[in-house]
Amino acid sequence: MMHKKSITFLISILFFGITKINALPIQKVWVKGGTMLYNKKQISVNSFEISKYEITNEQYSFFLNGIEVGANGVFKEMQLINVGSIDLQLEFINGKWEPKLGFENYPMVMVNYYGASQFCKWIGGILPSESEWIYAAKGGIKNKDFVYAGANDLDKVGWYKVNSNKHSHPVGEKKPNALGIYDMSGNAWEWCRNDSLKSASDFCIHMGGSWFAGEQPSSIAAHYGNTPMHFSNSVGFRVVFTATSLISDQNFFKNYTGKPWNNKPQQIPGKVQCESYDLGGEGIAFHDSDTINSGSGNLNPADGTFLNEFRIHEAVDISYTKSGAIDNSPYNLVEPTMGELYAGWLIPGEWINYTINVNKTGFYTVGLMYTASGVGGISLMLDGKEFVAEIIIPSTKHDKEKIDWRQWHHWNRLDSLATFKLKKGKHVLTLKTIYNGNMNYDYLNFKLVE
Structure with missing residues (x-):
């Protein structure tokens, strides 16, 4: 028999919880589909969900342990993270990956395109396409044509070369954009999906600028990238999830x-x-x-x-x-x-x-x-x-x-x-x-x- 106080404690955790940005599961933002100007053309973007924050070191550690990646950072003969870099904010201790102390809530970096894609697959999502990323950064149907994701003043919404003190910062510390999405300008570049990727020498886009970059690379319109095997202490990612009737239809259960x-x-x-x-x-x-x-x-x-x-x-x-x-x-x-x-x-x-x-x-x-x-x-x-x-x-x-x-x-x-x-x-x-x-x-x- 369970004591009533124990039940009350459990219920309070389940219903009220402990607000924690880096807690799994991934916190998501609903992005209602619409149209936008893209490559000088008006295009339609379907509805989707996107992670509210950049994927953190704690979340990525949980993934690596879940798929049993060892100290070499290799999964199915593919190198996912740069284990030889001093800028990797994870460490392998007693057979498990853990964020370095104090870096739990920082954006996961030193992860290549393949490492980002594998995480997305494991969590049931994919990397955002370039158009999805831009549409979400602009604020979707709430777009106000800001230069950066949420403002014309980068200091308000992003960590970049001028204000970062030469390092990344915990996710979610700056103001979000109109949809409530954080750090789409600055902090860490974010890998975008390449649907035509065929080899490790192909080009993959990453968007949004970083703590290391200046103002222009942090603008929504800027386009940068590298090969899918590229590792950097300023490149991370976030996840998108395909809309299904369960989440896209507000009256699904009512009807x-x-x-x-x-x-x-x-x-x-x-x-x-x-x-x-x-x-x-x-x-x-x-x-x-x-x-x-x-x-x-x-x-x-x-x-x-x-x-x-x-x-x-x-x-x-x-x-x-x-x-x-x-x-x-x-x-x-x-x-x-x-x-x-x-x-x-x-x-x-x-x-x-x-x-x-x-x-x-x-x-x-x-x-x-x-x-x-x-x-x-x-x-x-x-x-x-x-x-x-x-x-x-x-x-x-x-x-x-x-x-x-x-x-x-x-x-x-x-x-x-x-x-x-x-x-x-x-x-x-x-x-x-x-x-x-x-x-x-x-x-x-x-x-x-x-």
Whole structure:
């Protein structure tokens, strides 16, 4: 039994939190699409989300540890960071990356284009295109044609050669632009996406100037760049996220048309089976990165059986636990039931909706039965409101496992990930993947705190 004071403390953290710029997940700003003058032409820019701040050393350290990058800074034969530079504000201590003391909230620098791109992929985003970056820096539909991002006076909005004292500064210390985005002029240059990149000798743009640059390079109109392997103590990045119906439609849940699987809302307290998501299809009941079910009908060939063909024509990837040294692995932390359906192949940005019925108002804990071949993360929403912004999912990877694909099949159960209050009645629960841990989800288990 949990003491009432403990419950109150947990709730205060979950709902009121501790305001902290460098805390994960990435704080985002919604950028409503519109038009702007670009390369002497009027162009349209689609809606997107963008990180409110430049990516920090603390955030990048978390990423490096999540994908298990060693002291050499190499991932899949690609050098991501310049480990030999004294200007790298990270250090590798006891097998883990950490920001140097006092530099947690500084913009991540000494990261090349590939290192920036890998972070974006892991978090479910991409680097901004040149047009997206400019549109956001101008203030989107709130554009006032400032020279810099948020003002005509660079001192108000950016750290640059004149006021920086020859070093970068913690993100978010200057005034934001009209959209509430910080440091798009000065502090650190920001890599932009090159969709035609083919080799390490190609040119990649970075925008916005830096603590080292003067006024002209910090203007929104300025264009600079380098090769994708370039490292600098004044070049960093931020992330953009593609708009989906879940975030772009303010009335999404008010006008929700999804229907519960088998016309039966899943009951709370109890288990929410992850494969039994709502009916309604892409953009309503779920968002998946492609249209193919990687499990039913593919990994599990269509043969007329229920398990192999479960929801075969839907994009959410479904499989089931199997014996034969697959899911009955000696490296399981918790033994799964054989023949149990689960949602798999989850990547950041994908989400699934479940119609639930809460039978009693009260405080609940949530647990998860899962696998993860790397450190990952999820968030939970109720009727469109995020009530658990971030749950870190520990890796179930085992060093003694000799077959790579079986790292996806080491099962574990976390019994109490978070505590929160739910109101009695019918709701829509959204499970969203926010960090790439190569995860499979069997069920969420909601328990009433007595």
